[in-house]
Amino acid sequence: MKATGIIVEYNPFHNGHLLHAAESRRAAGHDVLIAVMSGPFLQRGEPALVSKWARTKMALTSGVDLVIELPFSLAVQHATHFASGAVRILHSLGCESICFGSEDGSVESFKETVAWSTENKELLDGQIKSYSKKGISYPSAVALSYEELADGTSKKVDLSKPNNMLGLQYMEAIEQYAPSILPYTIKRQASGYHDPTLHENKISSATSIRKTIAESSLSCIKDHVPPAVYTELSEYYELTGQFHTWSHYWPLLQHAILTKSPEELRGYYEIEEGIEYRLLDAAKQCQSYRSFMEAVKTKRYTWTRIQRILTHLLNGSKKEEISLHLSPSYLRLLGMNSTGRSYLQQHKKHLSLPLISKIGRENEKLLNLDIKAGMVYAMGVHDTRARQQLMESDFKMPPIIL
Amino acid sequence: MKATGIIVEYNPFHNGHLLHAAESRRAAGHDVLIAVMSGPFLQRGEPALVSKWARTKMALTSGVDLVIELPFSLAVQHATHFASGAVRILHSLGCESICFGSEDGSVESFKETVAWSTENKELLDGQIKSYSKKGISYPSAVALSYEELADGTSKKVDLSKPNNMLGLQYMEAIEQYAPSILPYTIKRQASGYHDPTLHENKISSATSIRKTIAESSLSCIKDHVPPAVYTELSEYYELTGQFHTWSHYWPLLQHAILTKSPEELRGYYEIEEGIEYRLLDAAKQCQSYRSFMEAVKTKRYTWTRIQRILTHLLNGSKKEEISLHLSPSYLRLLGMNSTGRSYLQQHKKHLSLPLISKIGRENEKLLNLDIKAGMVYAMGVHDTRARQQLMESDFKMPPIIL
Known part of the structure; x- marks a missing residue:
């Protein structure tokens, strides 16, 4: 069995993610799809709308075979650490390919951009630094520097687009930590990453879906997520009385x-x-x-x-x-289906990091940051019973098996 | 003008406190009554029912001329630091006497107990330590040690009574830090310090008053506090929608x-x-x-x-x-009436610590612990506007002038 890896947050899972999962599987032609997913807190420094358990279920009902948690120390991070953390985890799991969405859509453009930036590292770093000194934010400084310096390059990726920027980080991480992995990229459909409004083709951005839920109601986004995801979201809301913000x-x-x-x-x-x-x-x-x-x-x-x-x-x-935790040191299993389980059975002897499916005395310290994040996340729940349940979940919940 | 000092928490002010204030003034025969009062958090490690501002008003409407805050670092403390902090503050204010309530009621008994314990310090400390090692709590260990060792002393104070125990600490602090101060004690009326039920003579313990407010309603304690205090409590509840617990x-x-x-x-x-x-x-x-x-x-x-x-x-x-803050280093003025103001005018050149009536940039650091305590106390208020107002009060509230 061979696996393709994807890097996700699913906040929440939507029709665009469904496409991404299916196309990732097709692009690489492998039989297993593994997602490494942020836990309770996300890359943009926000609590996820619903728990990592609910988001794991969404993934497993929608085409993913195995879900591994991206540890807190790597998830709540700027793009470089986030990308390298995720890529290294997928590499430890034995993934032979990684597939990411981008506005560009051509892996060749990314390769050229990486090659160019490796060659011009010093020049680039200097320019980024000089923009930063002027008080320009880091992402803008990077985008501006590339635009200015790499203008003559034929297939340069447009780094003012958020998924291209993240894609570049994945590509660089693959080159540095896992050069044997084959990268693929899928051109993102229709709606932009941060689009604030729902799209009429039912493929809407997670941003617009969260905004609609916050300002209107859950039912308004029904057609924009797979039916099983809608059920999961409804049940979460019923149990806790809220979505986390x-x-x-x-x-x-x-x-x-x-x-x-x-x-x-x-x-x-x-x-x-x-x-x-x-x-x-x-x-x-x-x-x-x-x-x-x-x-x-x-x-x-x-x-x-x-x-x-x-x-x-x-x-x-x-x-x-x-x-101390900028390199992944464990693989926390959040959930799997039978395909995922077979894959793990077949590969478990070759995993380069310990697989953790249950937190006990012996690994409590290792996962301390994730456990803390789980408890803090639960403290945002108003309902006492739901809070208690969520607070204990890292200790009591077995991985989700579908 | 000469002043008597009392050490209070007023949580809340009640008829027993009214008596204590009047008798303290009479006992010492001085014309000014100064209270040093815990701020938002009390000696027993609890938030006060209402803010220090509301409690200052209660004191000023009920016989006290001047209210000074006992700093957080000395207020939330075991009896020794609490007592020495309060005594030293009253001493800095120029008080010539201190009057405290006790179950015993005789200052002579206290003096004898202090004399005995000074003489038998080593023996006593050894016994307290040995009880503590057996897992007995500190206050019980002290009471037991005195009972056992000082059994033959004629006028020994019964230290199993909470106000006697605190009284002994006041007496020891006076002896150590302010031997020029004359101590007085007033026998506590009827109800015990921790009595859980209201007393029919309308002199009820603060414990029973808080319990009644929590379990029944504010109106049930109406006869047990002075009318102005009742108004103050009602207004606080109306403004914030709660009493702090x-x-x-x-x-x-x-x-x-x-x-x-x-x-x-x-x-x-x-x-x-x-x-x-x-x-x-x-x-x-x-x-x-x-x-x-x-x-x-x-x-x-x-x-x-x-x-x-x-x-x-x-x-x-x-x-x-x-x-770093176990010795008082400032006198924070919370409120005064015209008598209190005249006293300060007359004595301000002889105060041995700086008098602070307004927090500004120059003393913000000095009062850091009190400011923090004030803000944390405000964070327990649910109503946004009332919380904001209370949170800013240490910076914006002038002393209460009655």
């Missing part, structure tokens, strides 16, 4: 900030350059997450970067703790 | 515990002897403050001691931070 964590965040000194705040991951003072001032003055974010925001810091900082603060992740 | 802070406390490692928890004041592991285990399993406390409780730790630990954790107070 930052607002649910605002009192905890405000308290976490205001009980710390600037020196203490600097101990948390990615807090630097004096942003600790902005956080303290804004937390004193604001009484909602939204107004707090507006008060903290500057040109230098993207919304995403601030949210990631806040996610680390909310989860109590210290600099030294995260720094 | 630990339950309001439970989500913040649970989050603060679960995002820390045992090593990090050990950095907070009074966390030692492995209680950090009990806190972590209980916080994982419990979804209410009450059940959490029941799970953490052991014979060795009194309910009060655990609550104090939790208050420090909730306020993010580190060991080194509190240790």
